[in-house]
Amino acid sequence: xxxxxxxxxxxxxxxxxxxxxxxxxxxxxxxxxxxxxMIYHQDHSDGMVGTVLQxxxxxxxxxxxxxxxxxxxxxxxxxxxxxxxRIDEFKAFAVKRLNRGSAExxxxxxxxxxxxADIKHRNxxxxxxxxxxxxxxxxNRLGTCPMQEVNNVFNIAMMCLESDPLKRPTMAEVxxxxxxxxxxxxxxxx
Numbered sequence: 001x002x003x004x005x006x007x008x009x010x011x012x013x014x015x016x017x018x019x020x021x022x023x024x025x026x027x028x029x030x031x032x033x034x035x036x037x038m039i040y041h042q043d044h045s046d047g048m049v050g051t052v053l054q055x056x057x058x059x060x061x062x063x064x065x066x067x068x069x070x071x072x073x074x075x076x077x078x079x080x081x082x083x084x085x086r087i088d089e090f091k092a093f094a095v096k097r098l099n100r101g102s103a104e105x106x107x108x109x110x111x112x113x114x115x116x117a118d119i120k121h122r123n124x125x126x127x128x129x130x131x132x133x134x135x136x137x138x139x140n141r142l143g144t145c146p147m148q149e150v151n152n153v154f155n156i157a158m159m160c161l162e163s164d165p166l167k168r169p170t171m172a173e174v175x176x177x178x179x180x181x182x183x184x185x186x187x188x189x190x
Contacts, residue, residue, distance in 0.1 A: 065095060065097075068095070081099075152180075
């Protein structure tokens, strides 16, 4: 009887350890999923960062900027060093700490800022597809082209802009999708 009690004890302890380990693993997986979901949700706020920026004060940014070190470096260039500035576990920004230099270098930096301001936001594709305003983005030299084909190409472009790489199509899938586009109604570029 003593052997059966010992065996029952070991089986009970093993079962309890198994259940506790499964609960712990489930909890950790849930926290991981929740963190990824929160980051994904914030990334897809349709380009609106107003609430994030409104919650920041210059004091917070200045304090965090003064604490930057070599571990936070994203890259270095002729105009300064770019750092990853973490406000909290969900908010991060790129901050460029400028090197003071000649007037020519400062003009070059101004040109860099102007070029970045001219970069078109990826949500333009979403807006064009949503509003069905293909004629606004078509080159006048194209003349007329099939509207459904243009819409299909925009939809494929939107799939390629997914921030989660696992949701983006592969190049082979993009080629297949582009080959499947069929002409429909013509649209004139304005």
